[in-house]
Amino acid sequence: MDVNWAQVLFNSAITGSLYLLGAVGLTLTYGLSSFPNFAHAEFITLGAFLGYTIGTQLGLGLPIALVVTFFTAGLVGLLCYRGIFQPLAKRGATIIHLMVASIALSFILRYSMGAIWSWKPYYFASSWAAFDVGPLRVTGLWLWLIAIAVGLAIVMHLGLVKTRMGKAIRATSSNPDLALASGININKVILITWFVGAGLAAVAGIFRGADTQIWPLTGWDIILPIFAVTILGGIGNFYGAIASAFIIGLAENFGVVGLMALGLSTSYRLGISFVILIITLIVKPQGLAMFFRRA
Amino acid sequence: MDPLLFAEDIHAGYGDIVIVHDVSLRVEPGEIVAVIGPNGSGKSTLLKSILGFVKLFQGKVSYCGEEITGVSSDRIVGLGIGYVPQVNNVFPNLTISENLDMGAYQVRGRASVKASMEEMFSLFPELALRKRSLAGNMSGGERQMLAVARALMARPRVIFLDEPLASLSPKPASIILSKLQEIKQSGVAMVIVEQDVTRVLSVSQRAYVLVNGAIAMEGNAESLFKEESAKQRYLGLHAKAVDK
Numbered sequence: 457m458d459v460n461w462a463q464v465l466f467n468s469a470i471t472g473s474l475y476l477l478g479a480v481g482l483t484l485t486y487g488l489s490s491f492p493n494f495a496h497a498e499f500i501t502l503g504a505f506l507g508y509t510i511g512t513q514l515g516l517g518l519p520i521a522l523v524v525t526f527f528t529a530g531l532v533g534l535l536c537y538r539g540i541f542q543p544l545a546k547r548g549a550t551i552i553h554l555m556v557a558s559i560a561l562s563f564i565l566r567y568s569m570g571a572i573w574s575w576k577p578y579y580f581a582s583s584w585a586a587f588d589v590g591p592l593r594v595t596g597l598w599l600w601l602i603a604i605a606v607g608l609a610i611v612m613h614l615g616l617v618k619t620r621m622g623k624a625i626r627a628t629s630s631n632p633d634l635a636l637a638s639g640i641n642i643n644k645v646i647l648i649t650w651f652v653g654a655g656l657a658a659v660a661g662i663f664r665g666a667d668t669q670i671w672p673l674t675g676w677d678i679i680l681p682i683f684a685v686t687i688l689g690g691i692g693n694f695y696g697a698i699a700s701a702f703i704i705g706l707a708e709n710f711g712v713v714g715l716m717a718l719g720l721s722t723s724y725r726l727g728i729s730f731v732i733l734i735i736t737l738i739v740k741p742q743g744l745a746m747f748f749r750r751a
Numbered sequence: 752m753d754p755l756l757f758a759e760d761i762h763a764g765y766g767d768i769v770i771v772h773d774v775s776l777r778v779e780p781g782e783i784v785a786v787i788g789p790n791g792s793g794k795s796t797l798l799k800s801i802l803g804f805v806k807l808f809q810g811k812v813s814y815c816g817e818e819i820t821g822v823s824s825d826r827i828v829g830l831g832i833g834y835v836p837q838v839n840n841v842f843p844n845l846t847i848s849e850n851l852d853m854g855a856y857q858v859r860g861r862a863s864v865k866a867s868m869e870e871m872f873s874l875f876p877e878l879a880l881r882k883r884s885l886a887g888n889m890s891g892g893e894r895q896m897l898a899v900a901r902a903l904m905a906r907p908r909v910i911f912l913d914e915p916l917a918s919l920s921p922k923p924a925s926i927i928l929s930k931l932q933e934i935k936q937s938g939v940a941m942v943i944v945e946q947d948v949t950r951v952l953s954v955s956q957r958a959y960v961l962v963n964g965a966i967a968m969e970g971n972a973e974s975l976f977k978e979e980s981a982k983q984r985y986l987g988l989h990a991k992a993v994d995k
Contacts, residue, residue, distance in 0.1 A: 620856065627842045627853045633804065634839060639828030639857040639905055749885060750844055 457717055462591045464709050470598050472705025473605030474667075477660035478678060479685035479697050480612070481533070481653020487629040487692015488646050489541060491554035492683070496657055498565035500675030500682075502529050503658025504665030505573050511662075512581040518600065518662075525662055526655035533654020534647055536561060542643070570672040577669040584666070601663045608656065609698050616694060616751075625649060626751065629692045681708070681729035688736045690745025699744055704729050753816035755780045755940055756801075756832070756909055761810035763800030769808055770796045772965045778909055778940050783931070785951045785972060786944045788961035794944040795837065797961065798911050802834050803827055815908075829857040833902035833910035837917060837944075840898035843887030847878050850886050850897055854904030864904070871900040874930065892923025899930065909940040916947045928954055952976045 482496045503525050511521035540561060541554055549557070584595040616622035628635040628645045635642050657675070665674050685704055689696030711728040715721070736743055745751070756778040764770040771793045778784050786794050799805035801812050803824040812820045814830055828834070842850050851871055855864045872879035875896045881889070886897055895915055902910050915931070916924040924947070931941060932954055945951035952958060955972040968975060 620852065623845065623849050623853060624856065626844055626849075630842050630844045631839055634836065634842060635853070636804070636824040637802070637828065637834040637836065638853045638901065639825050640853065641825050749887060750846075 457713075459713055460591055463593060464713060465706075466592050466594070466598075468702065468705040468709040469602055470705070471708055472702035473602045474660055474663055474678070475681055475685045475704055476605050476698060476701035477601075477608065477656050477663070478682045479689070479701055480608070480694065481650075481655075481657045482682055483686040483689060483692055483697045484625070484629070484649045484694065485537075485646075485653050486686060488625070488632075488649050489537070489545070489554070491541075491551045491558065492686075493541075494555065494558040494679070495536065495562040495565055496558075496653075496682070497675035497679040498562050498569070499529050499533055499654040499657035500661035500664065500678065501566065501569055501672060502532060502675075503661025504670040504674040505569055505578075505661075506658065507662030507665060508573075508578050508580060508670050512578075518597075518666075521662060522604075522659055525658045529658030529661075530651040530655030533657075534651040536654075537647060537650040542646075566672045566676070573670075573672075575672055577671040578665075579669055580666045597663065597666055604659065604663075612694055621645070621648065629751075680726055680733070684729035684733040684736075687733055687741075688743045690743035690748065690751070693743070693745045693748050693751040695748035695751045696744040699748070704732060707732060753813070754778060755815065756942075757813045758797075758801045759811045759813075761797060761800055761812075762808040763796055763805050763810070764808065765796075765805065770964050771800060772963075774810075774959075774961070774964070774966055776801070776942070776959060778942055780908065781935065781938045781940050782956045783935055783941045783943060783954055785948075785955035785958040786942060786961060787946075787948050787951065787958060788967070790946070792961040793964035794961050795913050796964075798834075798913055798942070798944055802832065802911060825857075828905050828907075831906070831908040833905055833907035835898045835902045835910060835912045835915060837913040837915075841886040841889070841894050841901065843885065846883050846885055847889075847897060848882045850901050851878075851904050854901035857905060867904050867906065871903060874903075874933065875900055890923075891919055892926065895919060895923070895927050896930065899927070899934070903934065903939070907939060909942065910934075912941060912943045914945055915943065916945060916950060924950065949976075 478500055481499070482493065486492050506525040506528055507521045510516050510524050511518055540557060544554060544557055584597040586593050586595050616626055624635065624640045624645050627638065628640060628642045632642050661675060664678060681704055685697055685700045688703065689700035708725050708728050712722050712725050715724055754777045758776045761771055761774045762769055774797055776797070786797065788794055796805055800807050803822060807820065811818060814832060819827065819830065842853060845853065848868065851868050852864065855867055858864050858867070877893055878897055878900060886894065889897065899915070915927055919927065928950055935941060943951050943955065952972045952975065957970065958972045958975050959966055960968040960975070
């Protein structure tokens with residue numbers, strides 16, 4: 457079997473970038489609100505549908521679709537927290553209650569989107585012509601995705617380290633009571649995080665939808681690797697999420713080569729992140745957090 | 752004249768369980784007030800209920816003559832009331848400078864925050880030496896200094912300290928205690944909950960003895976310390992040990 461290893465590495469960067477965009481919101485909201493939000497998958501799907509409607513149906517193109525989708529989905533995420541999870545948490549809901557509520561919200565959003573956009577798959581109209589760069593086969597879409605993920609990593613890093621709100625997010629994630637005792641309005645911090653997290657998930661949804669298809673399960677299809685990124689990176693740990701997104705991207709793409717060499721179906725690739733998820737939970741449940749203590 | 756802070760007829764606890772019964776506590780400007788008593792007597796709960804961290808079943812809290820009962824904990828900080836919890840009192844994932852910056856979260860203006868930070872560094876030179884290192888890497892004594900400095904960053908008029916000497920060896924405990932006296936000189940009042948009765952009474956003006964969630968004794972710290980019955984019944988001190 458002849459393998460273009462440069463292409464495998466490039467594909468890993470694409471996968472890692474997608475998972476990073478998808479997982480940032482999940483890991484930060486998990487860290488701050490102390491429960492895994494399963495409806496995060498639907499924020500990804502919502503992004504795919506909104507991106508399709510704005511970019512293709514209204515013909516406004518990718519850049520406008522990205523911006524409008526980010527803000528619209530961000531608002532939906534914020535309202536979900538404010539309207540459902542915050543009131544539940546105030547009444548003393550445990551992680552189990554909040555998790556079950558998020559699964560219920562996930563179904564409500566999924567079937568609502570199915571009712572609005574139908575269950576038949578859509579495809580972005582704009583075609584992304586492939587071109588060769590040395591040994592690599594590249595599309596403009598993939599370059600956009602990698603550029604946005606790298607840009608996100610830089611902006612988020614600067615935001616978390618240099619701005620007061622960023623430091624407040626890290627402080628609240630580490631110790632909410634001490635954050636309150638420092639005068640930080642932790643509700644505002646949590647709302648902003650939900651907004652940004654859902655917005656970024658929706659951006660991931662646009663890229664996933666543009667690369668595959670858009671239907672009510674677009675987000676659900678990749679929620680497993682996104683959870684794997686969250687757990688491996690250490691819950692609430694942004695830097696851990698960057699590392700683990702690319703580790704899982706590499707594992708999946710090199711794994712696909714392995715599956716092909718063994719004559720197995722490449723649809724087993726999702727199993728790779730599941731295996732990483734399980735191994736992390738057994739061996740080191742705190743994931744890579746120990747390497748990124750500043751998060 | 753109104754006291755700086757007055758908590759009146761406080762009943763507080765967790766869930767449906769009332770831990771603090773009918774306690775009143777008064778703090779005058781610039782004084783150190785000790786809250787002492789055996790383990791599980793409700794000292795920390797009293798503190799947390801005044802600061803809005805624990806459910807207040809009944810009672811009233813006023814600050815500078817204005818009622819602040821039920822005001823959220825983050826807004827209480829903005830009013831000028833600081834809090835140093837007993838454990839987990841620094842952000843381990845933030846640097847020393849970042850911890851101080853968070854303490855001044857509600858303070859407007861970079862210059863003012865920077866000035867406060869410089870004041871903290873001159874009060875606690877140990878912190879200045881390592882301002883870029885993570886708080887999680889510090890020793891117990893250094894952490895306690897940072898915790899106090901973080902609370903001071905908001906320029907409070909009164910600070911509540913929950914067992915600031917617990918788990919410290921004698922030397923860092925003495926350093927913290929002398930720093931607290933230095934802070935008092937600058938006019939900041941303090942309410943100190945402490946197990947180490949001898950040490951805390953030596954720096955306090957007044958004291959409350961809490962037993963089973965209610966006030967068993969209160970008064971001048973010096974006379975309380977000398978009173979034999981208080982020492983034996985509530986403070987767990989033996990006359991000989993004190994006389995030494």
